[in-house]
Amino acid sequence: MNFRQEYEAYFGTDKLARYDETVIANLKIPSDAKLFLIDVGLPRTYHSGGSFVYNVLPEIPLLGAAFADVYFLPQEYHGFRAFCTLAFEDIGIGCGEVICFYCLDEQANGQVIELTRPFGDKWAAILLNSSIPQFAEFLFIVDQFRQWLRQRAVERDRSGRPFRCSEVDLRFRLVMRKLKQLDRDAITSLSHEVDFPSWESILQTMINHCGCG
Numbered sequence: 628m629n630f631r632q633e634y635e636a637y638f639g640t641d642k643l644a645r646y647d648e649t650v651i652a653n654l655k656i657p658s659d660a661k662l663f664l665i666d667v668g669l670p671r672t673y674h675s676g677g678s679f680v681y682n683v684l685p686e687i688p689l690l691g692a693a694f695a696d697v698y699f700l701p702q703e704y705h706g707f708r709a710f711c712t713l714a715f716e717d718i719g720i721g722c723g724e725v726i727c728f729y730c731l732d733e734q735a736n737g738q739v740i741e742l743t744r745p746f747g748d749k750w751a752a753i754l755l756n757s758s759i760p761q762f763a764e765f766l767f768i769v770d771q772f773r774q775w776l777r778q779r780a781v782e783r784d785r786s787g788r789p790f791r792c793s794e795v796d797l798r799f800r801l802v803m804r805k806l807k808q809l810d811r812d813a814i815t816s817l818s819h820e821v822d823f824p825s826w827e828s829i830l831q832t833m834i835n836h837c838g839c840g
Contacts, residue, residue, distance in 0.1 A: 687708045779791075
């Protein structure tokens with residue numbers, strides 16, 4: 628199977644949000660990214676591990692127009708197009724406060740930017756991926772890692788044996804190597820305002836959540 632087939636089979640075509648062609652048409656991003664959003668899509672809701680959940684924004688609004696007043700976003704980020712949010716998951720309520728926006732930077736050929744607040748109230752923009760298709764492939768690989776961790780945790784609990792953290796560390800390194808091969812810029816790019824690339828921090832959160840941190 629090619630990536631699209633694996634991706635659709637893994638997440639389920641009924642659980643992928645395909646964006647409206649009229650919404651996508653005027654975006655200043657590469658044609659392959661537009662086609663991916665229209666024909667394939669992104670997971671409607673995606674649990675990253677811990678107490679966080681992703682949710683897509685079908686209208687891909689301008690960040691400034693939709694969220695600036697609520698989240699006090701600096702003017703320099705108002706032109707980003709937000710296609711997804713990351714929020715705390717409140718049990719019984721659903722999504723709580725948004726802690727991160729995933730955006731398209733139309734001024735940088737459709738790069739995927741993570742807008743987050745790593746330390747308090749100051750927002751920082753971090754290069755997450757070079758394009759939407761690469762972002763989707765990263766999600767696919769990272770979620771496979773999450774599922775593998777969950778399975779290992781189940782096996783640990785059934786057997787009563789300690790979690791083999793050396794095995795987890797090896798798998799983590801293999802995943803990071805694969806991500807770097809797919810999109811080197813996303814792994815090697817650092818914001819001067821944070822201490823680590825975002826994808827690495829997501830993987831580490833998953834590891835910590837399963838009890839091997």
